[in-house]
Amino acid sequence: MELLNLHRIVDVTLAEGPGVRCAVWTQGCSVRCPGCFNPQTWTTRGGFSLSWRDLAARVLAVEGIEGVTLLGGEPFDQVEPLGHFASAVRSAGLSVMTFTGHVLEDLPPSRLLDSTDLLVDGPFLADRPEPSRPWVGSSNQRFHFLSDRYDESIFATPNRLELRIAPDGGIELNGFATTEVLEALLEGDHR
Template sequence: MLQILDIVEDTMVDGPGFRTSIYCAGCRHNCPGCHNPQSWDFEGGHAMTTEDIMRIIEADPYADVTFSGGDPMYQPEGFAELARTIKERTTKNIWCYTGFTFEVLITNPRQRALLEYIDVLVDGPFLKAERDESLCFRGSRNQRLVDVPASLKAGKVVLFDLSPMVKCESA
Protein backbone atom coordinates (compact mmCIF):
# COMPACT_ATOMS: atom_id res chain seq x y z
CA MET A 1 0.00 0.00 0.00
CA LEU A 2 1.10 3.53 -0.78
CA GLN A 3 -0.05 6.67 0.99
CA ILE A 4 -1.14 8.93 -1.89
CA LEU A 5 -2.25 12.56 -1.77
CA ASP A 6 -3.33 12.88 -5.39
CA ILE A 7 -2.88 11.56 -8.90
CA VAL A 8 -2.89 14.18 -11.65
CA GLU A 9 -3.36 12.99 -15.20
CA ASP A 10 -2.05 14.68 -18.35
CA THR A 11 0.15 17.17 -16.52
CA MET A 12 3.13 18.71 -18.31
CA VAL A 13 4.95 20.25 -15.33
CA ASP A 14 6.60 17.15 -13.80
CA GLY A 15 8.71 16.07 -16.78
CA PRO A 16 8.60 16.20 -20.56
CA GLY A 17 5.39 15.42 -22.43
CA PHE A 18 2.12 14.34 -20.89
CA ARG A 19 2.54 12.60 -17.56
CA THR A 20 0.53 10.89 -14.86
CA SER A 21 1.94 12.35 -11.65
CA ILE A 22 1.56 10.42 -8.42
CA TYR A 23 1.90 12.68 -5.39
CA CYS A 24 2.72 10.76 -2.23
CA ALA A 25 2.24 11.74 1.38
CA GLY A 26 5.19 12.32 3.66
CA CYS A 27 8.36 14.35 3.65
CA ARG A 28 10.87 15.25 6.36
CA HIS A 29 13.00 17.66 4.31
CA ASN A 30 10.72 20.61 5.21
CA CYS A 31 12.33 22.84 2.60
CA PRO A 32 11.58 26.53 3.26
CA GLY A 33 9.55 27.77 0.30
CA CYS A 34 8.33 24.28 -0.66
CA HIS A 35 5.52 24.53 -3.22
CA ASN A 36 3.70 21.57 -1.65
CA PRO A 37 4.01 21.74 2.17
CA GLN A 38 0.65 19.98 2.60
CA SER A 39 2.48 16.87 1.36
CA TRP A 40 4.73 16.70 4.42
CA ASP A 41 2.14 14.83 6.54
CA PHE A 42 2.76 11.07 6.34
CA GLU A 43 -0.87 10.43 7.30
CA GLY A 44 -2.27 12.69 4.56
CA GLY A 45 -4.19 11.46 1.56
CA HIS A 46 -5.36 7.87 1.37
CA ALA A 47 -3.93 4.38 0.97
CA MET A 48 -3.87 2.91 -2.53
CA THR A 49 -2.69 -0.43 -3.87
CA THR A 50 -0.38 -0.86 -6.83
CA GLU A 51 -3.34 -2.17 -8.84
CA ASP A 52 -5.47 0.89 -7.96
CA ILE A 53 -2.73 3.15 -9.28
CA MET A 54 -2.00 0.96 -12.32
CA ARG A 55 -5.62 1.24 -13.49
CA ILE A 56 -5.13 5.01 -13.71
CA ILE A 57 -1.69 4.77 -15.32
CA GLU A 58 -2.74 2.19 -17.91
CA ALA A 59 -5.90 4.12 -18.83
CA ASP A 60 -3.70 6.66 -20.64
CA PRO A 61 -1.43 4.94 -23.16
CA TYR A 62 0.35 8.20 -24.04
CA ALA A 63 1.32 9.61 -20.63
CA ASP A 64 4.58 8.73 -18.92
CA VAL A 65 4.80 8.64 -15.10
CA THR A 66 6.21 10.90 -12.40
CA PHE A 67 6.56 10.13 -8.69
CA SER A 68 6.50 13.25 -6.54
CA GLY A 69 5.20 14.30 -3.22
CA GLY A 70 6.05 14.53 -0.44
CA ASP A 71 9.05 12.39 -1.17
CA PRO A 72 8.60 8.92 -2.70
CA MET A 73 11.91 7.83 -1.18
CA TYR A 74 10.17 7.70 2.22
CA GLN A 75 7.98 4.90 0.81
CA PRO A 76 10.67 3.05 -1.16
CA GLU A 77 9.25 -0.48 -1.04
CA GLY A 78 5.80 0.55 -2.22
CA PHE A 79 7.11 2.78 -4.98
CA ALA A 80 9.62 0.09 -6.07
CA GLU A 81 6.73 -2.36 -6.42
CA LEU A 82 4.73 0.20 -8.41
CA ALA A 83 7.73 1.10 -10.61
CA ARG A 84 8.52 -2.57 -11.26
CA THR A 85 4.89 -3.15 -12.29
CA ILE A 86 4.95 -0.11 -14.59
CA LYS A 87 8.13 -1.40 -16.28
CA GLU A 88 6.72 -4.94 -16.61
CA ARG A 89 3.38 -3.88 -18.08
CA THR A 90 4.12 -0.70 -20.07
CA THR A 91 6.82 1.12 -22.01
CA LYS A 92 6.43 4.30 -19.94
CA ASN A 93 9.41 6.18 -18.53
CA ILE A 94 9.46 7.12 -14.86
CA TRP A 95 10.71 10.36 -13.34
CA CYS A 96 11.04 10.71 -9.57
CA TYR A 97 11.42 13.86 -7.46
CA THR A 98 13.27 13.61 -4.16
CA GLY A 99 14.94 15.90 -1.65
CA PHE A 100 17.71 13.32 -1.23
CA THR A 101 20.75 13.33 -3.49
CA PHE A 102 21.61 10.41 -5.74
CA GLU A 103 24.81 9.87 -3.74
CA VAL A 104 22.81 9.36 -0.53
CA LEU A 105 20.16 7.16 -2.14
CA ILE A 106 22.61 4.63 -3.53
CA THR A 107 23.94 3.96 -0.01
CA ASN A 108 20.50 2.88 1.28
CA PRO A 109 19.51 -0.58 -0.04
CA ARG A 110 15.76 0.13 0.20
CA GLN A 111 16.01 3.39 -1.74
CA ARG A 112 18.54 2.01 -4.21
CA ALA A 113 16.07 -0.77 -5.07
CA LEU A 114 13.61 1.91 -6.18
CA LEU A 115 16.32 3.68 -8.20
CA GLU A 116 16.74 0.53 -10.31
CA TYR A 117 13.38 1.32 -11.98
CA ILE A 118 13.71 5.12 -12.29
CA ASP A 119 14.73 6.72 -15.60
CA VAL A 120 15.30 10.28 -14.38
CA LEU A 121 15.76 11.44 -10.80
CA VAL A 122 15.26 15.09 -9.92
CA ASP A 123 17.39 15.17 -6.80
CA GLY A 124 18.25 17.52 -3.97
CA PRO A 125 16.22 19.70 -1.65
CA PHE A 126 14.58 22.88 -2.85
CA LEU A 127 16.79 25.77 -1.74
CA LYS A 128 15.02 29.12 -1.72
CA ALA A 129 18.32 31.00 -2.17
CA GLU A 130 18.96 28.92 -5.33
CA ARG A 131 15.47 29.39 -6.79
CA ASP A 132 15.57 29.82 -10.56
CA GLU A 133 12.34 30.03 -12.54
CA SER A 134 14.20 29.58 -15.85
CA LEU A 135 14.98 25.95 -15.01
CA CYS A 136 12.76 23.29 -16.44
CA PHE A 137 11.26 20.65 -14.15
CA ARG A 138 13.09 21.80 -11.02
CA GLY A 139 12.89 24.78 -8.71
CA SER A 140 16.43 25.54 -7.61
CA ARG A 141 19.88 25.46 -9.22
CA ASN A 142 21.22 22.80 -6.84
CA GLN A 143 18.67 20.27 -8.09
CA ARG A 144 19.85 17.95 -10.85
CA LEU A 145 18.24 15.87 -13.57
CA VAL A 146 20.05 12.56 -13.08
CA ASP A 147 20.10 9.86 -15.77
CA VAL A 148 19.64 7.01 -13.33
CA PRO A 149 20.48 3.98 -15.52
CA ALA A 150 23.67 5.67 -16.80
CA SER A 151 24.59 6.80 -13.27
CA LEU A 152 24.13 3.34 -11.77
CA LYS A 153 26.27 1.87 -14.55
CA ALA A 154 28.99 4.52 -14.19
CA GLY A 155 28.95 4.51 -10.39
CA LYS A 156 28.66 8.30 -10.38
CA VAL A 157 26.13 10.95 -11.36
CA VAL A 158 25.50 11.30 -15.08
CA LEU A 159 23.23 14.24 -15.86
CA PHE A 160 20.20 13.73 -18.07
CA ASP A 161 20.34 15.72 -21.30
CA LEU A 162 16.95 17.34 -21.69
CA SER A 163 17.95 19.48 -24.69
CA PRO A 164 16.82 17.03 -27.43
CA MET A 165 13.32 17.05 -25.92
CA VAL A 166 12.65 20.62 -24.89
CA LYS A 167 14.37 23.96 -24.52
CA CYS A 168 13.88 25.12 -20.95
CA GLU A 169 16.82 27.07 -19.63
CA SER A 170 17.52 30.67 -20.55
CA ALA A 171 20.70 31.31 -22.47
Protein backbone atom coordinates in the same frame (compact mmCIF):
# COMPACT_ATOMS: atom_id res chain seq x y z
CA MET B 1 4.18 -3.58 1.72
CA GLU B 2 1.35 -2.90 -0.72
CA LEU B 3 -0.19 0.37 0.34
CA LEU B 4 0.84 3.84 -0.75
CA ASN B 5 -0.16 7.06 0.96
CA LEU B 6 -0.87 9.52 -1.85
CA HIS B 7 -1.67 13.21 -2.00
CA ARG B 8 -2.89 13.62 -5.56
CA ILE B 9 -2.93 12.03 -9.01
CA VAL B 10 -3.21 13.94 -12.30
CA ASP B 11 -3.82 11.38 -15.03
CA VAL B 12 -2.61 13.50 -17.95
CA THR B 13 -0.29 16.50 -17.72
CA LEU B 14 2.23 18.34 -19.87
CA ALA B 15 3.65 20.22 -16.90
CA GLU B 16 5.42 17.62 -14.76
CA GLY B 17 8.29 16.36 -16.86
CA PRO B 18 9.09 15.54 -20.47
CA GLY B 19 6.18 14.77 -22.77
CA VAL B 20 2.68 13.75 -21.76
CA ARG B 21 2.73 12.12 -18.34
CA CYS B 22 0.70 10.94 -15.38
CA ALA B 23 1.80 12.71 -12.19
CA VAL B 24 1.58 11.13 -8.74
CA TRP B 25 2.20 13.15 -5.56
CA THR B 26 2.98 11.15 -2.46
CA GLN B 27 1.77 12.18 1.00
CA GLY B 28 4.43 12.54 3.67
CA CYS B 29 7.84 14.20 3.50
CA SER B 30 10.61 13.77 6.05
CA VAL B 31 12.94 16.22 4.29
CA ARG B 32 10.97 19.43 5.02
CA CYS B 33 12.82 22.11 3.08
CA PRO B 34 12.14 25.65 4.34
CA GLY B 35 10.06 27.45 1.70
CA CYS B 36 8.68 24.21 0.19
CA PHE B 37 5.84 24.82 -2.30
CA ASN B 38 3.90 21.77 -1.04
CA PRO B 39 3.97 21.85 2.79
CA GLN B 40 0.53 20.25 2.82
CA THR B 41 2.27 17.04 1.72
CA TRP B 42 4.60 16.93 4.73
CA THR B 43 2.35 15.12 7.19
CA THR B 44 1.83 11.39 6.82
CA ARG B 45 -1.75 11.92 8.01
CA GLY B 46 -4.30 12.84 5.41
CA GLY B 47 -3.84 11.77 1.83
CA PHE B 48 -5.48 8.61 0.59
CA SER B 49 -4.41 4.98 0.50
CA LEU B 50 -4.00 3.00 -2.68
CA SER B 51 -2.16 -0.22 -3.30
CA TRP B 52 0.72 -0.01 -5.75
CA ARG B 53 -1.06 -2.60 -7.88
CA ASP B 54 -4.21 -0.46 -8.11
CA LEU B 55 -2.14 2.61 -8.89
CA ALA B 56 -0.32 0.72 -11.65
CA ALA B 57 -3.63 -0.47 -13.09
CA ARG B 58 -4.98 3.09 -13.08
CA VAL B 59 -1.87 4.55 -14.71
CA LEU B 60 -1.62 1.82 -17.34
CA ALA B 61 -5.25 2.46 -18.31
CA VAL B 62 -4.49 6.09 -19.19
CA GLU B 63 -4.10 6.46 -22.95
CA GLY B 64 -1.48 8.58 -24.64
CA ILE B 65 1.08 9.05 -21.86
CA GLU B 66 4.78 8.32 -22.26
CA GLY B 67 5.54 8.06 -18.59
CA VAL B 68 4.80 8.73 -14.98
CA THR B 69 6.29 11.34 -12.66
CA LEU B 70 6.59 10.71 -8.92
CA LEU B 71 6.67 13.84 -6.79
CA GLY B 72 6.31 14.72 -3.18
CA GLY B 73 6.00 14.64 -0.53
CA GLU B 74 9.11 12.50 -0.59
CA PRO B 75 8.78 9.45 -2.86
CA PHE B 76 11.71 7.70 -1.18
CA ASP B 77 9.82 7.76 2.15
CA GLN B 78 7.66 5.07 0.49
CA VAL B 79 10.46 3.42 -1.39
CA GLU B 80 9.22 -0.17 -1.21
CA PRO B 81 5.69 0.07 -2.66
CA LEU B 82 6.73 2.82 -5.07
CA GLY B 83 9.57 0.60 -6.28
CA HIS B 84 7.09 -2.14 -7.14
CA PHE B 85 4.85 0.41 -8.85
CA ALA B 86 7.70 1.97 -10.86
CA SER B 87 9.01 -1.43 -11.91
CA ALA B 88 5.55 -2.51 -13.09
CA VAL B 89 4.80 0.57 -15.20
CA ARG B 90 8.30 0.63 -16.65
CA SER B 91 8.01 -3.02 -17.66
CA ALA B 92 4.87 -1.97 -19.53
CA GLY B 93 6.86 0.61 -21.51
CA LEU B 94 6.34 3.84 -19.57
CA SER B 95 9.21 6.02 -18.45
CA VAL B 96 9.64 6.93 -14.79
CA MET B 97 10.75 10.34 -13.52
CA THR B 98 11.24 10.63 -9.77
CA PHE B 99 11.82 13.70 -7.63
CA THR B 100 13.59 13.48 -4.28
CA GLY B 101 14.73 15.96 -1.66
CA HIS B 102 17.71 13.72 -0.90
CA VAL B 103 20.89 13.67 -2.96
CA LEU B 104 21.58 10.58 -5.03
CA GLU B 105 24.75 9.79 -3.08
CA ASP B 106 22.68 9.39 0.11
CA LEU B 107 20.08 7.06 -1.39
CA PRO B 108 20.68 3.37 -0.72
CA PRO B 109 20.17 0.95 -3.62
CA SER B 110 16.49 0.29 -4.24
CA ARG B 111 14.02 -1.02 -6.78
CA LEU B 112 12.67 2.53 -7.08
CA LEU B 113 16.09 3.85 -8.06
CA ASP B 114 16.64 0.94 -10.46
CA SER B 115 13.28 1.66 -12.08
CA THR B 116 13.79 5.40 -12.48
CA ASP B 117 14.87 6.80 -15.86
CA LEU B 118 15.20 10.40 -14.75
CA LEU B 119 15.96 11.34 -11.16
CA VAL B 120 15.77 14.93 -9.94
CA ASP B 121 17.54 15.18 -6.61
CA GLY B 122 18.36 17.66 -3.87
CA PRO B 123 16.39 19.75 -1.40
CA PHE B 124 14.63 22.96 -2.39
CA LEU B 125 16.84 25.90 -1.38
CA ALA B 126 14.83 29.12 -1.39
CA ASP B 127 17.96 31.28 -1.63
CA ARG B 128 19.14 29.57 -4.83
CA PRO B 129 16.34 30.06 -7.37
CA GLU B 130 16.64 28.14 -10.63
CA PRO B 131 17.05 30.55 -13.55
CA SER B 132 16.21 28.37 -16.55
CA ARG B 133 15.79 24.61 -16.26
CA PRO B 134 12.23 23.34 -16.22
CA TRP B 135 10.40 21.68 -13.29
CA VAL B 136 12.87 22.54 -10.52
CA GLY B 137 12.73 25.38 -8.02
CA SER B 138 16.38 25.74 -7.04
CA SER B 139 19.67 25.60 -8.90
CA ASN B 140 21.23 22.96 -6.62
CA GLN B 141 18.75 20.33 -7.81
CA ARG B 142 20.33 17.93 -10.29
CA PHE B 143 18.99 15.84 -13.16
CA HIS B 144 20.42 12.31 -13.30
CA PHE B 145 19.86 10.41 -16.54
CA LEU B 146 19.81 6.89 -15.10
CA SER B 147 18.89 5.23 -18.40
CA ASP B 148 19.20 6.22 -22.05
CA ARG B 149 15.52 7.19 -22.22
CA TYR B 150 16.19 10.92 -21.78
CA ASP B 151 19.04 13.34 -22.28
CA GLU B 152 19.76 17.04 -21.90
CA SER B 153 17.44 17.93 -24.77
CA ILE B 154 14.63 17.86 -22.17
CA PHE B 155 15.91 21.19 -20.84
CA ALA B 156 14.40 22.87 -23.90
CA THR B 157 10.92 22.04 -22.55
CA PRO B 158 9.21 25.18 -21.22
CA ASN B 159 7.71 25.33 -17.75
CA ARG B 160 3.94 25.14 -17.80
CA LEU B 161 1.25 25.92 -15.29
CA GLU B 162 -1.96 23.93 -15.64
CA LEU B 163 -5.29 24.94 -14.16
CA ARG B 164 -8.21 22.56 -13.81
CA ILE B 165 -11.73 23.13 -12.60
CA ALA B 166 -12.63 20.30 -10.23
CA PRO B 167 -16.12 18.72 -10.30
CA ASP B 168 -16.94 20.65 -7.11
CA GLY B 169 -15.99 23.95 -8.79
CA GLY B 170 -12.65 24.25 -6.99
CA ILE B 171 -9.55 25.30 -8.89
CA GLU B 172 -6.61 22.91 -9.03
CA LEU B 173 -3.17 24.01 -10.15
CA ASN B 174 -0.13 22.01 -11.08
CA GLY B 175 3.08 22.63 -12.91
CA PHE B 176 5.64 25.29 -12.33
CA ALA B 177 5.75 29.06 -12.74
CA THR B 178 7.93 31.86 -11.48
CA THR B 179 6.75 33.99 -8.58
CA GLU B 180 6.26 36.85 -11.07
CA VAL B 181 3.91 34.77 -13.22
CA LEU B 182 1.95 33.61 -10.17
CA GLU B 183 1.62 37.18 -8.90
CA ALA B 184 0.42 38.34 -12.33
CA LEU B 185 -2.19 35.58 -12.32
CA LEU B 186 -3.41 36.53 -8.85
CA GLU B 187 -3.58 40.19 -9.83
CA GLY B 188 -5.63 39.23 -12.87
CA ASP B 189 -7.98 37.41 -10.54
CA HIS B 190 -8.89 40.68 -8.82
CA ARG B 191 -9.74 42.63 -11.96
